[in-house]
Amino acid sequence: MPTASHHIRLALFVLAGLACLAATLVLLGQRQNLFGSSLAVQADFRNVSGLLTGNNVRLAGITVGTVKEINILNDSTVRVMMHLNRDVQPYVRKNAVASVGTDGLVGNTIVNLTAVAAPAPLIAEGDVLRTTTPPAIDEMLATLSISNKNLVGITEDLHQITGKLNDSRALWQLLGDQKVAANVRQTLRHAASATATLQASANDIGHLTRGIRQGRGPAGYLLTDKEFAKQLRHTTRQLARSSDTLAGTLGSLQQQVQSGNGPLHTLLTDTAMSGQLRQTLGHVEQGTDGFNQNMEALKHNFLLRGYFRKQAKRKAKAAAQ
Amino acid sequence: MPPVLPTPPCCPLISPATPMPASTFFTEFRAMTGFTGRFFREGFRPRYEWLELLNQCYAIGYQSLPLVGITSFIMGLVLTLRLRPTMVQFGATSWIPVMVGLTIIQELGPIITGLMVAGKVGSSIGAELGSMRVSEQIDAMEVSGTNPFKYLVVTRILAATLMVPILTLLADAVGLGACYLGINLQGVTSVALFTNNILGRLTFGEVLPAVVKTFFFGFAIGLIGCYKGYHASKGTQGVGVAANSAVVLSSLMIFLLDLVAVGVSTAFGLI
Amino acid sequence: MESTVPPAPAAALPTPAPAAEVVLTVAGISKSFGDNHVLKDFSLTLRRGENVVVLGKSGSGKSVLIKCIIGLLKPDAGTITVLGQPVATLSHVALDALRAKVGFLFQSNALYDSMTVRENLLFPLRRHWLADHQGQEDQLVLQALDDVGLPQTIDQLPAELSGGQRKRIALARTLIVPPEIILYDEPTTGLDPVTAREIDQLIRHVQQKYHASSLIISHDMSCVRLTSDRVILLSEGRSYAEGTYAELLASTDPIVHAFFE
Structure with a gap:
């Protein structure tokens, strides 16, 4: 009944399963920026239209980070904490404007960062970004x-x-x-x-x-x-x-x-x-x-x-x- | 002829075909709770039956792989092909990977694996332990200086608990592969685009509960199969009833647990 | 309630010397399942090297008795002492150690269906002896199979064997860890007369070879005649009569007499 070949097959089977899990977690982690160093910034919105933690943050249509935390500050302000990849820091300035949008007509809710054509220093840890609300x-x-x-x-x-x-x-x-x-x-x-x-x-x-x-x-x-x-x-x-x-x-x-x-x-x-x-x-x-x-x-x-x-x-x- | 072996008074035999009165249901429930408690009391104290655990993992996990693989392959393919016409109408064919992927990872993979394992493993555990009980093999084990609960029950429950998640992960992979194939049968997409499509929509909050619940599926399958078999009544009919009710009850339990999983995920704000 | 047995005829089987050490004492045990009082104040003693047969009707609680002796069931009242140790109060470890010295031949043989004959025999060996006899395992298995005359079946599965062969393998499994006491639960039930006689001879053979004491549960009179040194008749949960086969055969008591017709 118990033979070495059974145990080898079992080991391969378990490893294959764990590999699937690991691959999913690593790929998701990369996307959600779990493993890289990140830059935390905030933005206050009146309405986040169903934004969830884990949703993407985009700059010029490129995913540059994820939403980490959403807190209600008061009846008209929602504070959204975002983690941006370190490597996009040189491209985001303090005067960038954040807005909540959707990925396509029926897609996920996302946060869009829009650059403003005015000189400003580069973004830093803990900055609070300005926001606009696109019309619903x-x-x-x-x-x-x-x-x-x-x-x-x-x-x-x-x-x-x-x-x-x-x-x-x-x-x-x-x-x-x-x-x-x-x-x-x-x-x-x-x-x-x-x-x-x-x-x-x-x-x-x-x-x-x-x-x-x-x-x-x-x-x-x-x-x-x-x-x-x-x-x-x-x-x-x-x-x-x-x-x-x-x-x-x-x-x-x-x-x-x-x-x-x-x-x-x-x-x-x-x-x-x-x-x-x-x-x-x-x-x-x-x-x-x-x-x-x-x-x-x-x-x-x-x-x-x-x-x-x-x-x-x-x-x-x-x-x- | 042998004297009638006592059926343990707390666990009357229940045929799944007959509707059970409420009182029987509660006694059964209490007995099963006691059985679960015994698993936790005895399961984590030496001596550990490692070799038997490995054998059971092999039987429950590895040997269920073809069955689970084929079912989830078919489900992935069929789902993709069925979904396509509708999505074409909406001009949303690019959403097929996401929809099928989410369905498979969150629900179909775990449920199909759970049901197939309940059917294959639940019944075999029920029948095996049932016939071992009926033919006194369980007593023989005890006489041979082996705690049959540890040797038979704990190993099987642990093996099911550990193997069902792994089977589910592989079933998910096979199902997604089938989805990829299905898309390429009628259109073209690259692997990179396909994975990006799926992963772009997934979050940890959606993946992890789906993985976690499969541990509970496995536990339920092992527990119910062992309970039914371990407490099988005398005679070959008892073995049949044990196998049958193990499958019926564990399949039902999988759906109930799935419902609970949705509730818990919602309560934690993951959905 | 024990009836007085009439004096035994001269041609009784030789009984061991009364001075032999008592290995098993059952003192006044009772066991009931719900309203079914299976054993009521039953007692017996077993001495070293002695074969005692407990004779009784179906459902008279014979199997319950030996399951109590091996600790699979707990009596409601009374004590059972095996090799000087009280079974009911032993810890798991001590009970397992005791069980290593007591062999149990199940009525249904209870061979593990999923294992080959070799694995069936190795199971109690490994469990009871653990790491000690690593090198000798194969030798012990072969020897035990030789004892029961079936060395060629070593790699077969129980399902491939005949009823008599299975009984022999089960006996080999009981013997592989040399027992001081062997409990036989209806060893000849369900076998054809020829095979049954072979098993009876095997029981005698084992007794002589291992100098073990045996407690045999049976209602097969040929078996009783061939294997018993002493017979206890169990009726309505009590020890009704006791004596050698010949003594009981000569009894005029209607209940005793009914068994010998």
Whole structure:
């Protein structure tokens, strides 16, 4: 029954098992920085969104450490203690900003360290880092929804303005200069069509936010519905184009009316009509400002960020050529 | 014919097929607790049966490896292939290693190993000790100057407690290997990416409880098998009942322990 | 309650000299399992070199008696003294030391199924003698197998042997650590008459060779006749009658007589 070969086999079997365990522990330990020397730093957050000890800390997308401890300091502050690898010390400065994020749309919670383009000494043991809180998905959706409401308001304003300008017979009669009149009419037509497009876009975005709210969450929605992605791209493109057109239209209108020459200018400067027209134009200007702000807000929206980035790249490319 | 050997009054025979009344359950529970206590009292005092312990480790651990290896290989492969279509829909095929890896390391590996060992080893311990009890071999051992509890029971419980974790670790490795194979059947991934994918998501808090609980699985298998066999009643039927109820009870116990393990891990904030 | 045995006929088997040393005393033991009173105030003595047969019906507590003697069961009352030592109060170590001097042949042989004949024989040898006889182990195993006439089975498993062979191997295992007292639990039960007679002769042979005392539990009258120096009839938990085979055979007591028909 008991033979030496049995015992050798048993020993190999046990060693193989222990090797598996050791390999796992060593690999995990390396990743979690258990065995290397480390640098402890802290950061205070308002909300750590389910961060756990052992989660990764990343600098420029590279894992440089792990979360060691999470303590609640008071009702609005959570102190997170992180261990960073010693060898990244030369790359992290005291003014780096920590934020809690996720690894992809559905991944682990992680801490991101972001370098700030300002001189600062290198990070040292025990430093407390500044933090920012990236908007949560709910907040993003809220922003998107507000942007959309603004967009609807603006398009209505624009619609009224162009309507007023168009209906103002006195203005057209006074505009003796045929060429100028034609120009103005054309720009107004552009503006009108831009407004229509904008309205459609607003509808699309409304549909988008509603869909996300009711649906399977943004991740599922984006991952599964290819049609939706296409639609989103289209909507943003329309928005951008409308914005460009409007800016152009208003620019030329203003130029023609305000710095114009001939009888138009004279008439406009001292009649009641002129006052009214100025006011209208003022409104239009405000409207475009607001619109531009909204566009800016949309650009920061996480869902549309990618699109705008691409757009910017394309522009940069075009400019370079 | 021989006089009726006394069944120890504290441990009545229970057939797993018949529902047991509550009172029987509690007597059984008390008897088993006493048996456990005896293990701890006698197990850690000399003399130690090292050679028999090694033999039992060989029988329980090494000889269960093919069975456990094949089952966990199949589970790893099947899980991967089944999961793939769903993950493709979500565009998340890169998550397959993590999902299968986590499932295998945390649950499937320990549970499958536990169940297979309960089936193979639990029944054989129950039947072996049962027949040794019935054919007076246990008495013969005692007469031969050997404490049969130490020689038979302590060695088997210790061997099961030590071998099930090792079997589980190897089963995990085989299961993950099968997962890697499964992924490469329909796609391509490198070993480095695969391990990084899995390890990147794992923490000690997830791995260690899964390893620790397997010690308890092994202990339960050994303890229940030995208890049932050691207290088998006279006759060949008693041996059958001992083997059967050892498997049934230890399989059930594995699931209960798994539930407890989840509870404990949660309580310690590891999940 | 002992009945008076009628005077023995002249042709009784030779009994050892009464002066021989007493190796085993059972004094007034009782043992019950629940309401089943198996032994009630039972007593016996065994002298050196003597073969005593305890005769009784099935379930009359014979096996319980020898399990009490070897310390596998504890009597409820009474004392058992083996080789001058009280069994019930011995420590584990002392009990093991005592058991090395007492052989026990189980009714079911109790050979270890998972071990070969050699390992079966080595088991008590190694347990009782520990490191002492390292070099002689093989020699002792072969000698014990020779004693029972089965040297060729040394590497076989018990399952490969016949019932009679198994009984002989079990006896060899009992003898390998030379015992001063041998307890036989129904040595011929379940064997064919021819094999049973062989075993009976073996018991006699062992008695002569080892000068051991034997306590034999049996209800096989041929066995009783061939192996006994003295017979004790166990009935209803008590020692009912005692005497040589011939004395009991001549008894007119109906209970005694019933066994000899």
